[in-house]
Amino acid sequence: MAEQLTFELVSPERLLFSTDVEMVVVPGGEGDFGVLAGHAPLVSTVRTGVIDVYGSDSISDRIFVAGGFAEVVAGRCTVLAEEAINLKAAEKSAVEERIRQTEQSIQDLNPGEDANALEAELAVARALMDVLDG
Amino acid sequence: MPSLKHLRVRINSVKATQKITSAMKMVAASKLRRAQEEAESARPYAERMERMVASVSQTFVGNETSPKLLSGTGSTKQHLIVVATSDRGLCGGFNGSIVRAVRARIGELEGLGSKVSLFPVGRKGVEQLRRDFGERFLAERDGSGSRSPTYSDSSDIGQTLMDWFDSGKFDVCEIVYNRFQSAMTQTVTFQQLVPFSVENSEEPSLDGAIYEFEPDEEAILEKLLPRNIEVQVFRAMLENAASEHGARMMAMDNATRNAGEMIDKLSLTYNRTRQAMITTELIEIVSGAEAL
Numbered sequence: 530m531a532e533q534l535t536f537e538l539v540s541p542e543r544l545l546f547s548t549d550v551e552m553v554v555v556p557g558g559e560g561d562f563g564v565l566a567g568h569a570p571l572v573s574t575v576r577t578g579v580i581d582v583y584g585s586d587s588i589s590d591r592i593f594v595a596g597g598f599a600e601v602v603a604g605r606c607t608v609l610a611e612e613a614i615n616l617k618a619a620e621k622s623a624v625e626e627r628i629r630q631t632e633q634s635i636q637d638l639n640p641g642e643d644a645n646a647l648e649a650e651l652a653v654a655r656a657l658m659d660v661l662d663g
Numbered sequence: 664m665p666s667l668k669h670l671r672v673r674i675n676s677v678k679a680t681q682k683i684t685s686a687m688k689m690v691a692a693s694k695l696r697r698a699q700e701e702a703e704s705a706r707p708y709a710e711r712m713e714r715m716v717a718s719v720s721q722t723f724v725g726n727e728t729s730p731k732l733l734s735g736t737g738s739t740k741q742h743l744i745v746v747a748t749s750d751r752g753l754c755g756g757f758n759g760s761i762v763r764a765v766r767a768r769i770g771e772l773e774g775l776g777s778k779v780s781l782f783p784v785g786r787k788g789v790e791q792l793r794r795d796f797g798e799r800f801l802a803e804r805d806g807s808g809s810r811s812p813t814y815s816d817s818s819d820i821g822q823t824l825m826d827w828f829d830s831g832k833f834d835v836c837e838i839v840y841n842r843f844q845s846a847m848t849q850t851v852t853f854q855q856l857v858p859f860s861v862e863n864s865e866e867p868s869l870d871g872a873i874y875e876f877e878p879d880e881e882a883i884l885e886k887l888l889p890r891n892i893e894v895q896v897f898r899a900m901l902e903n904a905a906s907e908h909g910a911r912m913m914a915m916d917n918a919t920r921n922a923g924e925m926i927d928k929l930s931l932t933y934n935r936t937r938q939a940m941i942t943t944e945l946i947e948i949v950s951g952a953e954a955l
Contacts, residue, residue, distance in 0.1 A: 543704035559877050573877035600715045607711050
Protein backbone atom coordinates (compact mmCIF):
# COMPACT_ATOMS: atom_id res chain seq x y z
CA MET A 530 0.00 0.00 0.00
CA ALA A 531 1.34 3.37 -1.02
CA GLU A 532 1.90 6.24 1.36
CA GLN A 533 -1.28 7.94 2.48
CA LEU A 534 -2.38 11.49 2.02
CA THR A 535 -4.71 13.37 4.36
CA PHE A 536 -7.55 14.81 2.37
CA GLU A 537 -9.79 17.47 3.88
CA LEU A 538 -12.81 18.91 2.15
CA VAL A 539 -14.69 21.73 3.84
CA SER A 540 -17.66 23.75 2.70
CA PRO A 541 -18.83 26.84 4.61
CA GLU A 542 -21.48 24.74 6.31
CA ARG A 543 -19.40 21.82 7.46
CA LEU A 544 -16.38 19.57 7.28
CA LEU A 545 -17.26 16.93 4.69
CA PHE A 546 -14.13 14.89 4.55
CA SER A 547 -11.11 14.38 6.70
CA THR A 548 -9.63 11.03 5.83
CA ASP A 549 -6.49 9.35 4.64
CA VAL A 550 -6.61 8.52 0.95
CA GLU A 551 -4.31 7.31 -1.77
CA MET A 552 -4.85 10.08 -4.28
CA VAL A 553 -7.23 12.89 -5.09
CA VAL A 554 -7.81 14.47 -8.48
CA VAL A 555 -8.87 18.09 -8.12
CA PRO A 556 -10.35 20.22 -10.92
CA GLY A 557 -7.93 23.15 -10.68
CA GLY A 558 -8.55 26.56 -12.19
CA GLU A 559 -5.95 25.80 -14.86
CA GLY A 560 -6.62 22.10 -15.33
CA ASP A 561 -7.12 18.99 -13.26
CA PHE A 562 -4.31 17.87 -11.05
CA GLY A 563 -3.75 14.70 -9.08
CA VAL A 564 -2.29 14.84 -5.60
CA LEU A 565 -0.33 11.99 -4.08
CA ALA A 566 1.52 11.96 -0.78
CA GLY A 567 4.68 14.04 -1.05
CA HIS A 568 3.27 16.43 -3.63
CA ALA A 569 5.07 19.80 -3.80
CA PRO A 570 3.35 22.64 -1.89
CA LEU A 571 0.72 24.17 -4.11
CA VAL A 572 -2.09 26.66 -3.87
CA SER A 573 -4.66 26.68 -6.62
CA THR A 574 -8.11 27.90 -7.39
CA VAL A 575 -10.74 25.25 -7.99
CA ARG A 576 -13.27 25.42 -10.77
CA THR A 577 -16.70 23.86 -10.73
CA GLY A 578 -16.26 20.15 -11.30
CA VAL A 579 -15.78 16.80 -9.66
CA ILE A 580 -13.12 15.72 -7.19
CA ASP A 581 -12.20 12.05 -7.52
CA VAL A 582 -11.04 10.44 -4.31
CA TYR A 583 -8.99 7.24 -4.71
CA GLY A 584 -9.19 5.03 -1.64
CA SER A 585 -6.97 2.21 -2.80
CA ASP A 586 -6.47 1.81 -6.53
CA SER A 587 -10.07 2.67 -7.29
CA ILE A 588 -12.29 5.69 -6.93
CA SER A 589 -13.98 5.57 -3.52
CA ASP A 590 -15.84 8.85 -3.68
CA ARG A 591 -16.76 11.41 -6.27
CA ILE A 592 -17.64 14.84 -4.97
CA PHE A 593 -19.10 17.70 -6.90
CA VAL A 594 -17.63 21.10 -5.94
CA ALA A 595 -18.69 24.55 -7.03
CA GLY A 596 -15.48 26.50 -7.09
CA GLY A 597 -13.15 27.32 -4.23
CA PHE A 598 -9.50 26.92 -3.31
CA ALA A 599 -7.13 24.03 -2.81
CA GLU A 600 -3.96 23.93 -0.77
CA VAL A 601 -1.42 21.15 -0.82
CA VAL A 602 1.30 20.89 1.82
CA ALA A 603 3.42 18.00 2.93
CA GLY A 604 1.06 15.08 3.12
CA ARG A 605 -2.11 17.09 3.30
CA CYS A 606 -4.56 18.34 0.71
CA THR A 607 -7.19 20.83 1.82
CA VAL A 608 -10.02 21.90 -0.46
CA LEU A 609 -12.19 24.83 0.54
CA ALA A 610 -15.26 24.47 -1.62
CA GLU A 611 -18.03 26.99 -1.92
CA GLU A 612 -20.40 24.12 -2.18
CA ALA A 613 -19.77 20.40 -2.09
CA ILE A 614 -22.06 17.47 -2.75
CA ASN A 615 -21.07 13.84 -2.59
CA LEU A 616 -22.39 12.28 -5.77
CA LYS A 617 -23.45 9.19 -3.82
CA ALA A 618 -25.94 11.32 -1.95
CA ALA A 619 -27.04 13.57 -4.79
CA GLU A 620 -30.53 13.12 -6.15
CA LYS A 621 -31.52 14.04 -9.62
CA SER A 622 -34.99 15.18 -8.71
CA ALA A 623 -33.63 17.62 -6.12
CA VAL A 624 -31.24 19.08 -8.68
CA GLU A 625 -34.01 19.41 -11.26
CA GLU A 626 -36.09 21.22 -8.68
CA ARG A 627 -33.19 23.54 -7.92
CA ILE A 628 -32.67 24.39 -11.58
CA ARG A 629 -36.36 25.11 -11.99
CA GLN A 630 -36.52 27.33 -8.92
CA THR A 631 -33.46 29.30 -9.93
CA GLU A 632 -34.81 29.83 -13.43
CA GLN A 633 -38.06 30.97 -11.89
CA SER A 634 -36.33 33.49 -9.61
CA ILE A 635 -34.36 34.85 -12.57
CA GLN A 636 -37.63 35.43 -14.41
CA ASP A 637 -39.19 37.02 -11.33
CA LEU A 638 -36.41 39.57 -11.01
CA ASN A 639 -37.45 43.17 -11.43
CA PRO A 640 -35.65 45.00 -14.19
CA GLY A 641 -32.51 46.63 -12.84
CA GLU A 642 -31.92 43.95 -10.23
CA ASP A 643 -28.66 42.11 -10.39
CA ALA A 644 -29.02 38.63 -11.86
CA ASN A 645 -25.34 37.68 -11.62
CA ALA A 646 -25.64 35.74 -8.39
CA LEU A 647 -28.66 33.80 -9.62
CA GLU A 648 -27.08 33.07 -12.96
CA ALA A 649 -23.98 31.76 -11.22
CA GLU A 650 -26.24 29.58 -9.10
CA LEU A 651 -27.98 28.31 -12.22
CA ALA A 652 -24.67 27.49 -13.87
CA VAL A 653 -23.65 25.49 -10.80
CA ALA A 654 -26.92 23.58 -10.73
CA ARG A 655 -26.67 22.82 -14.47
CA ALA A 656 -23.09 21.65 -14.08
CA LEU A 657 -24.18 19.31 -11.31
CA MET A 658 -26.94 18.00 -13.55
CA ASP A 659 -24.46 17.34 -16.34
CA VAL A 660 -22.27 15.40 -13.97
CA LEU A 661 -25.20 13.31 -12.77
CA ASP A 662 -26.25 12.61 -16.32
CA GLY A 663 -22.67 11.48 -16.71
CA MET B 664 -50.76 45.47 54.91
CA PRO B 665 -51.69 44.72 51.28
CA SER B 666 -55.27 43.65 50.73
CA LEU B 667 -56.13 40.11 49.71
CA LYS B 668 -57.35 41.22 46.32
CA HIS B 669 -54.16 43.11 45.70
CA LEU B 670 -52.07 40.05 46.54
CA ARG B 671 -54.17 37.81 44.33
CA VAL B 672 -53.69 40.13 41.38
CA ARG B 673 -49.94 40.23 41.92
CA ILE B 674 -49.64 36.46 42.17
CA ASN B 675 -51.54 36.04 38.94
CA SER B 676 -49.45 38.58 37.11
CA VAL B 677 -46.19 37.01 38.28
CA LYS B 678 -47.52 33.62 37.21
CA ALA B 679 -48.27 34.96 33.76
CA THR B 680 -44.77 36.42 33.52
CA GLN B 681 -43.29 33.12 34.59
CA LYS B 682 -45.18 31.34 31.85
CA ILE B 683 -43.77 33.73 29.28
CA THR B 684 -40.20 33.50 30.52
CA SER B 685 -40.27 29.74 30.69
CA ALA B 686 -41.68 29.56 27.17
CA MET B 687 -38.93 31.91 25.97
CA LYS B 688 -36.40 29.70 27.67
CA MET B 689 -37.66 26.64 25.82
CA VAL B 690 -37.62 28.46 22.50
CA ALA B 691 -34.09 29.74 23.15
CA ALA B 692 -32.95 26.25 24.12
CA SER B 693 -34.20 24.69 20.91
CA LYS B 694 -32.80 27.51 18.79
CA LEU B 695 -29.54 27.25 20.66
CA ARG B 696 -29.13 23.65 19.65
CA ARG B 697 -29.40 24.53 15.97
CA ALA B 698 -27.32 27.66 16.20
CA GLN B 699 -24.61 25.84 18.10
CA GLU B 700 -24.48 23.12 15.48
CA GLU B 701 -24.21 25.70 12.72
CA ALA B 702 -21.52 27.64 14.52
CA GLU B 703 -19.48 24.58 15.28
CA SER B 704 -19.72 23.13 11.81
CA ALA B 705 -18.66 26.45 10.29
CA ARG B 706 -15.51 26.56 12.35
CA PRO B 707 -13.41 24.14 10.28
CA TYR B 708 -13.92 26.13 7.09
CA ALA B 709 -13.06 29.44 8.72
CA GLU B 710 -10.03 27.97 10.43
CA ARG B 711 -8.68 26.34 7.30
CA MET B 712 -9.33 29.45 5.29
CA GLU B 713 -7.30 31.38 7.82
CA ARG B 714 -4.53 28.83 7.71
CA MET B 715 -4.44 28.97 3.94
CA VAL B 716 -4.24 32.76 3.87
CA ALA B 717 -1.56 32.62 6.55
CA SER B 718 0.60 30.24 4.57
CA VAL B 719 0.09 32.03 1.28
CA SER B 720 0.87 35.37 2.87
CA GLN B 721 4.25 34.08 4.03
CA THR B 722 5.42 34.23 0.47
CA PHE B 723 4.70 37.92 0.51
CA VAL B 724 6.51 38.93 3.66
CA GLY B 725 8.61 41.97 2.87
CA ASN B 726 7.38 41.99 -0.70
CA GLU B 727 6.35 45.43 -1.92
CA THR B 728 3.83 44.14 -4.39
CA SER B 729 1.80 42.45 -1.69
CA PRO B 730 -1.85 43.49 -1.72
CA LYS B 731 -2.93 46.20 0.71
CA LEU B 732 -5.47 43.90 2.33
CA LEU B 733 -2.59 41.78 3.47
CA SER B 734 0.10 44.25 4.41
CA GLY B 735 -2.08 47.20 5.41
CA THR B 736 -1.99 50.74 4.10
CA GLY B 737 1.10 51.54 6.08
CA SER B 738 -0.86 53.62 8.53
CA THR B 739 -2.97 52.70 11.55
CA LYS B 740 -4.67 56.04 11.98
CA GLN B 741 -8.17 55.10 10.99
CA HIS B 742 -9.82 52.22 12.77
CA LEU B 743 -13.11 50.63 11.95
CA ILE B 744 -14.88 48.41 14.44
CA VAL B 745 -17.67 46.17 13.23
CA VAL B 746 -19.89 45.60 16.24
CA ALA B 747 -21.99 42.47 16.01
CA THR B 748 -24.94 42.43 18.40
CA SER B 749 -28.41 40.93 18.44
CA ASP B 750 -31.62 42.45 17.15
CA ARG B 751 -33.63 41.60 20.19
CA GLY B 752 -33.14 42.15 23.87
CA LEU B 753 -34.02 40.01 26.88
CA CYS B 754 -30.79 38.11 26.62
CA GLY B 755 -29.02 39.11 29.81
CA GLY B 756 -25.66 40.83 29.52
CA PHE B 757 -25.13 39.72 25.92
CA ASN B 758 -25.31 43.10 24.20
CA GLY B 759 -24.22 45.05 27.25
CA SER B 760 -20.88 43.28 27.46
CA ILE B 761 -20.13 43.86 23.78
CA VAL B 762 -21.01 47.53 24.01
CA ARG B 763 -18.91 47.92 27.15
CA ALA B 764 -15.92 46.28 25.43
CA VAL B 765 -16.37 48.55 22.41
CA ARG B 766 -16.42 51.66 24.60
CA ALA B 767 -13.22 50.58 26.29
CA ARG B 768 -11.61 49.81 22.94
CA ILE B 769 -12.57 53.20 21.51
CA GLY B 770 -11.01 54.89 24.54
CA GLU B 771 -7.86 52.84 24.17
CA LEU B 772 -7.48 53.51 20.43
CA GLU B 773 -8.14 57.23 20.79
CA GLY B 774 -5.55 57.36 23.52
CA LEU B 775 -3.11 56.19 20.85
CA GLY B 776 -4.26 58.97 18.56
CA SER B 777 -6.34 56.94 16.12
CA LYS B 778 -9.63 57.91 14.62
CA VAL B 779 -12.30 55.32 15.27
CA SER B 780 -15.42 54.67 13.22
CA LEU B 781 -18.09 52.12 13.90
CA PHE B 782 -20.26 49.79 11.87
CA PRO B 783 -22.84 48.30 14.20
CA VAL B 784 -24.67 45.24 12.94
CA GLY B 785 -27.76 44.38 14.97
CA ARG B 786 -30.46 46.68 16.27
CA LYS B 787 -29.49 46.54 19.93
CA GLY B 788 -25.94 47.64 19.28
CA VAL B 789 -27.16 50.48 17.10
CA GLU B 790 -29.50 51.70 19.84
CA GLN B 791 -26.97 51.49 22.62
CA LEU B 792 -24.11 53.10 20.74
CA ARG B 793 -25.99 55.81 18.89
CA ARG B 794 -26.26 58.27 21.78
CA ASP B 795 -22.55 58.49 22.51
CA PHE B 796 -20.99 57.53 19.22
CA GLY B 797 -23.71 58.22 16.63
CA GLU B 798 -21.50 60.56 14.63
CA ARG B 799 -18.92 57.80 14.18
CA PHE B 800 -21.28 55.42 12.40
CA LEU B 801 -20.18 54.77 8.85
CA ALA B 802 -23.30 52.73 8.39
CA GLU B 803 -25.62 50.59 10.44
CA ARG B 804 -27.65 47.53 9.65
CA ASP B 805 -29.99 45.12 11.32
CA GLY B 806 -28.82 41.66 12.19
CA SER B 807 -30.54 38.57 10.96
CA GLY B 808 -33.51 38.92 13.33
CA SER B 809 -34.94 35.62 14.40
CA ARG B 810 -33.57 33.73 11.40
CA SER B 811 -30.14 32.25 11.55
CA PRO B 812 -27.44 34.28 9.81
CA THR B 813 -27.01 33.60 6.10
CA TYR B 814 -23.85 33.68 4.08
CA SER B 815 -25.24 36.29 1.71
CA ASP B 816 -25.70 38.76 4.59
CA SER B 817 -22.08 38.31 5.59
CA SER B 818 -21.00 38.56 2.01
CA ASP B 819 -22.83 41.92 1.80
CA ILE B 820 -21.01 43.14 4.87
CA GLY B 821 -17.71 41.91 3.46
CA GLN B 822 -18.41 43.72 0.21
CA THR B 823 -19.17 46.96 2.05
CA LEU B 824 -15.94 46.64 3.99
CA MET B 825 -13.96 46.10 0.79
CA ASP B 826 -15.51 49.18 -0.81
CA TRP B 827 -14.67 51.32 2.20
CA PHE B 828 -11.16 49.98 2.31
CA ASP B 829 -10.63 50.76 -1.36
CA SER B 830 -11.90 54.29 -0.87
CA GLY B 831 -9.61 54.76 2.10
CA LYS B 832 -12.21 55.03 4.85
CA PHE B 833 -10.18 52.87 7.23
CA ASP B 834 -6.74 51.37 7.63
CA VAL B 835 -7.47 48.72 10.22
CA CYS B 836 -10.69 46.83 10.70
CA GLU B 837 -11.74 44.68 13.60
CA ILE B 838 -14.91 42.76 14.29
CA VAL B 839 -16.18 42.26 17.81
CA TYR B 840 -18.57 39.47 18.71
CA ASN B 841 -19.37 37.01 21.46
CA ARG B 842 -17.52 33.79 20.93
CA PHE B 843 -19.63 30.83 21.93
CA GLN B 844 -18.10 28.53 24.51
CA SER B 845 -21.11 27.04 26.20
CA ALA B 846 -24.62 28.11 27.02
CA MET B 847 -23.24 29.57 30.23
CA THR B 848 -20.16 31.34 28.93
CA GLN B 849 -19.58 33.58 25.98
CA THR B 850 -16.47 35.64 25.63
CA VAL B 851 -16.28 39.00 23.92
CA THR B 852 -13.73 38.58 21.13
CA PHE B 853 -11.98 41.14 18.97
CA GLN B 854 -10.76 39.79 15.67
CA GLN B 855 -8.73 41.76 13.22
CA LEU B 856 -10.02 41.47 9.66
CA VAL B 857 -7.91 44.01 7.78
CA PRO B 858 -4.99 43.86 7.34
CA PHE B 859 -4.82 40.12 7.74
CA SER B 860 -2.90 39.38 10.88
CA VAL B 861 -0.98 36.15 11.06
CA GLU B 862 -1.12 36.08 14.85
CA ASN B 863 -4.75 35.07 14.99
CA SER B 864 -4.22 31.87 13.08
CA GLU B 865 -3.61 29.03 15.45
CA GLU B 866 -1.25 27.03 13.33
CA PRO B 867 1.50 29.21 11.92
CA SER B 868 4.18 28.58 9.35
CA LEU B 869 4.72 25.21 7.78
CA ASP B 870 8.50 25.10 7.78
CA GLY B 871 8.69 27.88 5.23
CA ALA B 872 7.51 25.72 2.36
CA ILE B 873 7.62 27.48 -0.98
CA TYR B 874 4.36 27.23 -2.80
CA GLU B 875 3.59 26.84 -6.41
CA PHE B 876 0.65 28.94 -7.42
CA GLU B 877 -1.92 28.21 -10.01
CA PRO B 878 -2.68 30.76 -11.47
CA ASP B 879 -0.18 33.27 -10.05
CA GLU B 880 -0.13 34.43 -6.44
CA GLU B 881 -1.66 37.86 -7.09
CA ALA B 882 -4.67 36.35 -8.79
CA ILE B 883 -5.17 33.88 -5.98
CA LEU B 884 -4.79 36.42 -3.22
CA GLU B 885 -7.13 38.76 -5.02
CA LYS B 886 -9.83 36.14 -4.71
CA LEU B 887 -8.76 34.63 -1.44
CA LEU B 888 -8.52 37.75 0.73
CA PRO B 889 -12.01 39.18 0.15
CA ARG B 890 -13.38 35.69 0.51
CA ASN B 891 -11.56 35.28 3.79
CA ILE B 892 -13.10 38.49 5.12
CA GLU B 893 -16.57 37.28 4.21
CA VAL B 894 -15.94 33.94 5.82
CA GLN B 895 -14.60 35.47 9.01
CA VAL B 896 -17.61 37.80 9.20
CA PHE B 897 -19.90 34.84 8.65
CA ARG B 898 -18.15 32.90 11.37
CA ALA B 899 -18.53 35.83 13.76
CA MET B 900 -22.24 36.08 12.96
CA LEU B 901 -22.81 32.39 13.58
CA GLU B 902 -20.89 32.43 16.84
CA ASN B 903 -22.84 35.48 17.86
CA ALA B 904 -26.17 33.87 17.06
CA ALA B 905 -25.32 30.82 19.14
CA SER B 906 -24.13 33.03 21.99
CA GLU B 907 -27.28 35.10 21.83
CA HIS B 908 -29.52 32.08 22.25
CA GLY B 909 -27.30 30.76 25.02
CA ALA B 910 -27.41 34.07 26.85
CA ARG B 911 -31.15 34.34 26.41
CA MET B 912 -31.68 30.82 27.67
CA MET B 913 -29.70 31.56 30.82
CA ALA B 914 -31.41 34.91 31.36
CA MET B 915 -34.85 33.38 30.97
CA ASP B 916 -33.94 30.47 33.22
CA ASN B 917 -32.99 32.93 35.93
CA ALA B 918 -36.12 34.96 35.36
CA THR B 919 -38.29 31.85 35.63
CA ARG B 920 -36.59 30.85 38.85
CA ASN B 921 -36.95 34.34 40.31
CA ALA B 922 -40.61 34.41 39.37
CA GLY B 923 -41.06 31.07 41.15
CA GLU B 924 -39.49 32.45 44.32
CA MET B 925 -41.64 35.53 44.14
CA ILE B 926 -44.78 33.46 43.73
CA ASP B 927 -43.84 31.39 46.82
CA LYS B 928 -43.27 34.51 48.89
CA LEU B 929 -46.46 36.18 47.75
CA SER B 930 -48.52 33.01 48.34
CA LEU B 931 -47.17 32.82 51.87
CA THR B 932 -48.15 36.40 52.58
CA TYR B 933 -51.50 35.78 50.94
CA ASN B 934 -52.25 32.73 53.12
CA ARG B 935 -51.08 34.46 56.27
CA THR B 936 -53.26 37.45 55.60
CA ARG B 937 -56.23 35.24 54.84
CA GLN B 938 -55.78 33.24 58.04
CA ALA B 939 -55.31 36.40 60.08
CA MET B 940 -58.59 37.69 58.71
CA ILE B 941 -60.41 34.47 59.57
CA THR B 942 -58.95 34.51 63.05
CA THR B 943 -60.03 38.12 63.54
CA GLU B 944 -63.54 37.31 62.36
CA LEU B 945 -63.74 34.31 64.71
CA ILE B 946 -62.54 36.38 67.67
CA GLU B 947 -65.14 38.98 66.83
CA ILE B 948 -67.91 36.36 66.77
CA VAL B 949 -66.72 34.66 69.96
CA SER B 950 -66.30 37.87 71.90
CA GLY B 951 -69.67 39.06 70.55
CA ALA B 952 -71.30 35.86 71.81
CA GLU B 953 -69.60 36.20 75.17
CA ALA B 954 -70.85 39.72 75.57
CA LEU B 955 -74.45 38.58 75.31
